[in-house]
Amino acid sequence: MTKCAREVMEILEAYDLTQCAHSAAQLAGCDEKTVARYVELRDTGRDPAERARRARSIDPFLGKVEELVEASQGRIRADVVHDKLTAMGFDGTDRTTRRAVAELKATYRAGHRRKYRPWIPEPGMWLQFDWGEGPRVGGRRTQLFCAWLSWSRFRVVVPAWDQQLPTLIACLDTTLRRIGRAPTYLLTDNPRTVTIDRIAGVPVRHPDIVSAGKHYGCVVHTCEPFDPESKGGAEHTVKIAKADLVPTEANLLEEYSSFAELVDACERWCEKVNARPHRAVGAAPAERLATELSRLHVLPEDPHLLALGEERLVGFDQTISWGNVRYSTPDGHQGTKVWCRVTGDELVIVARTGSGIAEIARHRLSTPGNPRIVAAHYPHHPDDGSVLRLPKPRPRTAAEIDFLALGEGAHRWLTEAAAGGVTRIRHKMARAVEFAHVLDAGRVDQALAVAAAAGRFGDRDLASILDHLAAAAQPGPVVVVDETHSTQPGTAGWGRVGA
Structure with missing residues (x-):
């Protein structure tokens, strides 16, 4: 039975005190052979708590198992190994095979672990971006364009409806203009909007994204698959967005009523995280951005055409x-x-x-x-834009020119009279010009406007309106004559006769 670490230390302490296995066994309450074994393990430099490995039925086949693991580069399954060993005469259980395969795979990975140098970004060189799932707006899914400057950790999150190429370039333009300048390199994952193919492991860039990079003076790079520095760095931006943004009570909600509310929420979050110290660099990203701006280059005045x-x-x-x-x-x-x-x-x-x-x-x-x-x-169309617009008078004869020269009231009178089917319009126009020769042309034009508004186009109506305007210091409201208006007195007074 294996002793715990405390019991082993008591046994060794008793032996160091008595220098006798028999006496130490009596003090520790165990067999003196146990004392001798632990003392021997300690004196030979081995771990006293280490268990002695017992012989196993798979030991004669370990060489074959190691060969299979090495040939498959640690990818072979334990059940496949067990079938091969059974065909070779192994009569143990599959549990024994799984344990042996797991041990040898761990040993293989330890000896073939990838070694790489940590990536330390320089200021003004790298901007990383990727996409993440955003909240819903009115039940519709949104996307979050997440970007950050690798050195200053300055973050920008822009919501969008989709991940199409024009949307991507528009989000890049928004990000760069929010930063104020552009870096040397843009690093992202391998979406179809950036990498359209791979030939012999070499990524083929989308020509439009290359054109956009040239427009902003940036070189577009994509991360290497399974690379912990480039791919992990690009995806870390999305991890930040998912952990800090979507959705928590402190940041974004699960759903918004309008897209403008989501935009405001993302901008507020960016202002908050860029103003507080970042754990990795010990300073606020906004402060480090002020230093990094001197290493970034100037943006073109106009955005790329695809961003438009x-x-x-x-x-x-x-x-x-x-x-x-x-x-x-x-x-x-x-x-x-x-x-x-x-x-x-x-x-x-x-x-x-x-x-x-x-x-x-x-x-x-x-x-x-x-x-x-x-x-x-449409300032040249002051009406409501309907197809049936009022005709615009265009005088041709001398009489028409003289009448329409009176003013806007004359224009309106002619339009309303023509639309209402008034008879003897030319005669009435001539009478109005005669009145203008005798009276002030402005008063006649005002009377014509009142007549057009009230719908009065009779032979003596214009003269009557001119007399009323001359007598009244301030004309009252215009009463429009229609079928619902009557000057006939009512019969309410007769109701009081029999009272």
Whole structure:
């Protein structure tokens, strides 16, 4: 029976005191042969607590097991080894085989463990990024673009709807502009948006991501599979996001009502973690970023075209089509190309302007059959944009020119009279011009506006309105004549006769 460490120490202490195995056995309460065995183990430099290895039935086959483990580089299964040993005459249990295989695999791994030098990043050299699953917005899944500068540990988290290439480049542009400058290298995993193929183990870069790297002055690198430094470093960014962001009561929630709320939550989290000291470097990332900025290079003024989104052609009705929905643009971009991208639940439209590339419109996303038209984009159409617009008077004869020269009231009177089917319009227009020669043209134009608003187009209505305006210091509210209005007195007074 094996003694515990305390009992072994008592046995050795008793022997050192008496220098006699018999006496030490009496003091320790054990057999003197036990005392002699532990003393011998200690004197030969072996561990007294080490158990003596007993012979096993698999010992004659250990050489074969070691050969199989070595040939398979530690990958062969114990059940396969057991079948081979059984065919060679081994009559032990599979449990014995599993124990022997596990011991030899551990020995093989210890002798063939990979050795590498720890990666120590330099300031201004590396930016690592990867994707992580984000909270839901209105039941829809989101993605978190997680990036950090390897030296300063400055972190940036940008939410997005997907991981497509334009979204990736737009998130990179947002990250670099939030940092303020760009590093030399960009390091990430091997997604299809970055690595499109591998030939003889060499990654083939996506041409668009290479173009984006050249635009920002960065070289895009991908991590080496199974490499603890490059791949582990890239994935550590996502581990940070998952541990610190998604979802905890202290940080992000499981779901948000709008994408803007998620953006604000991510920005607040970044401000918090970048302001507190980082355990690995002993300083706040924001403080180290101030030092690292001098080693970063300047960003181009305009973002990469893929970051702007997809191209669209502006029609002559000042609209573009996105997802079978028409969205309006300001005047001056007809027939030119613009770029559209989805940011949260909004469509952002960007175009080249006199001062460079700039955002010209932003719309809430809509569905087919529900276009997004902003009235401010059509200052030359002050109405509601309907197809049935009021005709604009265009005078041709001298009489028409004289009448419409009176002012806006004359324009409105003519439009309303024509729409109402008024007869003898030319005669009434001539009478108005005659009144303007006698009276002030402004008063006549005002009377015409009142007549158009009240719907009074009779032969003597204009003269009556002119008399009323001359007598009244301030004209009262206009009463529009319609079928629901009557000047006939009511019969309520007759009800009081019999009272």
